[in-house]
Amino acid sequence: MRTLYMNLRGTEKRIVVQEEGRVAEILYDRPGQGSLVGHLYAGRVAKVLPGMQAAFVDIGAEQHAYLHKDDLPAAGGRLIQQLVHEGQRLLVQVTKDAVDTKGPKLTGKVELTGRYAVYMPYEGTTAVSKKIRDEAKREELLSLGGQGVIFRSACAGVPLSVVEDELMRLRSLFEQLQQRLEQEKPPVPLHAAQSLLDRLFQEIPVETVAAVITDDRASVQDLKAYAEEVTLYSGKEDILLHHGLASEIEKALKKVVWLDNGAYLLIEQTETLTVIDVNTGKFTGKQTQQATVRKTNELAAAEIARQLRLRDIGGMILIDFINMREREDQQAVRRALIEGLRRDAATVRVLDFTGLGILEMTRRRKRKSLRDLLLAPAGPYGGYKPSPEAAAYELERDLLQYRGSDYEAVLVEAPAEVRQAFAVLGLQTGVPLQVHFQESPVSSYTIRHLGTHAEMLERKKQ
Structure with a gap:
């Protein structure tokens, strides 16, 4: 069974997945940099590549996305040039985020995932999760009819009508997507993946989660829809630091x-x-x-x-x-x-x-590696240092711990790229102190002094 530690207070969200007392996964979510996996687009075929049996598709991202012939519905034994042509509009779904110089990876075999069912309109089979062992329940689910459906293990604990309602919503959503594909000029996003919690529990089956510990009071009620044991951590210290998990990220x-x-x-x-x-x-x-x-x-x-x-x-x-x-x-x-x-x-x-x-x-993998997310090349001679964005988010977390204190301002030594990232990401608005920066050759940052605005301005001159 799993325990989830959810650091949701800051702008950057972090979720640590612990299995049998050991950290197994660390998930990050940043504004504007969230995963596109699961998002649906009306794409336009930019180039057909017969030699690779693939196509580049414009979905409005920085790089054209990659679509292989085998990921098109009813591809069979036909060639890519028989299936698509340049300028053609396609309903596509992201299966893998862009990594380095490679654009996102796509599929035309879209899947619409709900809490209880996965609707696959281009598939001809229907299945029930093996974790549902009650034969009566399995038969009940299969009686809903239709093709291209996988009933998830979460179905075991809810009435059949709840599953049926969700399945109807998923089928209706697919019809709407097809209509918008014909009406709107690509490239255009058609449907975004769900909330952070919905995306999280699509990856992590709810029945494998024993407990959730969160530092965000507003999330407690939502989390109770996914886990029976939800605990609010209200301490001032960072939740991962408090539970000894921050060191696991460093390791x-x-x-x-x-x-x-x-x-x-x-x-x-x-x-x-x-x-x-x-x-x-x-x-x-x-x-x-x-x-x-x-x-x-x-x-x-x-x-x-x-x-x-x-x-x-x-x-x-x-x-x-x-x-x-x-x-x-x-x-x-x-x-x-x-x-x-x-x-x-x-x-x-x-x-x-x-x-x-x-x-x-x-x-x-579907996302950037932990190294690529948190580190940046240190220079022409190799090695890595904290990326400016990662350092800026870490600084925000450090300063959030002073909420409710008597301090008005803080003096932070940091290089120009960290100061710039802190400003561009708009992190000042979320912290309880006015941040004053001082030039520093260090790769990350150092909190030097805390006090009044006047004291920090005076120290900054020194």
Whole structure:
């Protein structure tokens, strides 16, 4: 079961997902930078690419979005040039956000997700979640009829009429989208994904959530619709800091990850792939060398699965486990990795060990990785530093802790790009103190002094 810690006080929202006492995921939501996944558009085909059996589609984003032939309804064995042409308008849905220089990824096989059902108008099958084991309930849901529906596990606890009403709304929404596609000139957004909470609980099944702890009083009632145990945290200290979770974010940005037995992982992310090296470190073991290596690699496999989710690493991943001579040991480690990935909502594919003993896998993420979200290149010689936006949001959170204090103003040392981000993001309006900045060579910021407006202005001159 999961516990969710929701930091909703500041402009940037953070949600930490804890499973069995360990942090498994960290989700961020920023104004204007939220995920487009699930959003629907009337798009215009900008270019057909026969060699790639794909098309670039203009949805009004900075970069044209990518649409593969297999993601078009009724594609069958036909070629992309037989399915679409330049200038054609299409109803499309974002399945993956833009990452680096790649634009968003699209599908023409739209899915409309509700709390109880997923309506897929271009699919011909109907299914009920395997977690609903009551045969009478399953039959009841299937009796609603129609095709292209998946009844979610949340259906188990509500009357049939509630599910039926939602399904009717989803079907009506699809009809409206088709009408707007014909009426409006693309590119134009047709339907945005739902609220932060709705999007969150579409990714995280409500029945897997044991408790929610939030620092936002206004969200408590809404959250009770998703979880039975909802607790309001009202302390002044940042909720993640208070619960010892802020350090987990810092750890997830480091290259080295220590295992419980003294071994460690070295995680190197590049633009094209991620390489993970497993090292015995301080662990020597009390068994044979072969048993020690296998035990360390199995422990590493479980942690690698967690780190991939935690850091939201995508693309090609190469894992250099400690060398194993026996094929049986390799397969045991591979199974340990697959088992650890079972809770991962991302699409993963674990291949096999190469001749050099490297395990290959891929993971398709929907968002930016944690590193790309929070860090920026430090300069031409490599390395990373907090991004100006991340530093500005962190400063806002720090200053929110002074709400209700007698201080009027604060003096903050920060580089120009952090000061600019703080201003552009409009963060001054949300904090209880007037922020005065002073030039600093540090990559992030430092809170120097607190006091009255006059005192801060005087100190700023010094």
